[in-house]
Amino acid sequence: MINIGKINTLRVVAQYPFGYALAPIIDNDSDVYEDREHDDTPTVTLAIDEVTTPLADGQQVDVFVATDQRGDLYATLKVPHILVGETKVLKAVSATNFGAFFDWGLDNDLLVPNDYQAQPVSAGMHYVVHTFFDDKTKRILGATKLHYFLKEGGAYLNEGDKVECLVYAKTDLGFKVVINQQNLGLIFHSDAFKPLKVGQATDGVIKTIRPDGKVDVALQRVDKSGRDELQQAILDDLEAHGGISTLTDKSAPDAIYSHFNVSKAAYKKALGALYKQKKITLAPDAIRLNKAN
Known part of the structure; x- marks a missing residue:
């Protein structure tokens, strides 16, 4: 079969002045493609001007x-910025009274109809877009209304799981994110210790799965395992640098995040715990690994 909106490995079954007819590979050892008049296998055309080296039968x-705009299939050697079923950041190139068009790396721009827009689209701006094949129009379309296609529940997720997030909206509560290209979740403002903006990708951790199935995401682990992991990372870093570090509880949040990928508050708590365990010595300008460790 031919997968619309995907990369397909197809076989040349005929050549015409305007291009090549390509069909699915059923059996490499079969002569099923020799007589096209008696073969109802679907084909798609690759334009001749896309091919620099002639293709063999x-x-x-x-x-x-x-x-295309009529819903007819065609093949291209160009790889778009996004495939059907994916959710990525795209740039809007124009807006009309029926929809907006986005640059997705092909000659024909991707249409996001008005009914599938979470908010009016402005040309030149970037948006998080999901692509899908519309059975009604027989076209590949885009949508910024992500909840039409992605679930808010996290059936396959567990608290503590590390995930990849894509910020798609900002609300009074926090930042709405796409989780692992499959689900929708929320990072509360209190858990967003670094600046976030729409279209930004970031690593995260599943913080809570609520009784209704909705998912809360944090930028770092906040459970005991996460705290223990950070403390060990600090000790390993001290060991690797001769037992001393100038990254103290007075250091800038950006410096701490850059080094350990955690908030300043989490770092200060970890230093406090290590100090109470007598594993480190704290000074205004440095922390030191105690010799006993």
Whole structure:
């Protein structure tokens, strides 16, 4: 079968003055493609001007299968910025009374109809867009209304899981994020210890899965395991640098985040715990690893 909106490995079954007919690979050892008049296998056309080196009959080629404005299929050697089913940041290039068009790396821009826009789109701005194949129009379309396609529940997620997040909206509560390209979640402002903005990718940790299934995400682990992990990271860092570090509880939050990927508050708590355990000595300008450790 031909997967619309995906990269397909297809086989050349015919050549015409305007391009090549490509079909799915059913059996490499079969002669099923020799007589196209008696073969109802679907084909897609790759334009001749896309090919720099002529293709041979039966040759396999990797192509992206797209749809034109009429919904007809065509193949291209160009790889778009986004495939069907993915959610990524795209730039809007124009807006009309029926929808907005986004640059996705192909000659024909990606249409996001008005009904699929979370808010009016402005040309030149970047938005988080999900792509899908619309059975009604037979076209590949985009959407910024992500909840139409991504679930708010986290059935496959567990608290403490490390995840990849993409910020897609800012609210009074915090930042809405796409989790692992599959789910929607929220980073509360209190858990966002570094600046975040729409379209930004960031690592995160599942903080809480609520009774209704909705997912809260933190930028760092806040449970005992996370605290122990940070304390050990500090000790390892001291050991690697001769038992001394100038990164103290007075250091700038950005410096602490850059080094340990945690908030200043978490770092100060970890230093306090290590001090109480007599594993480090604190001074205004440095922390030192106690010789006993």
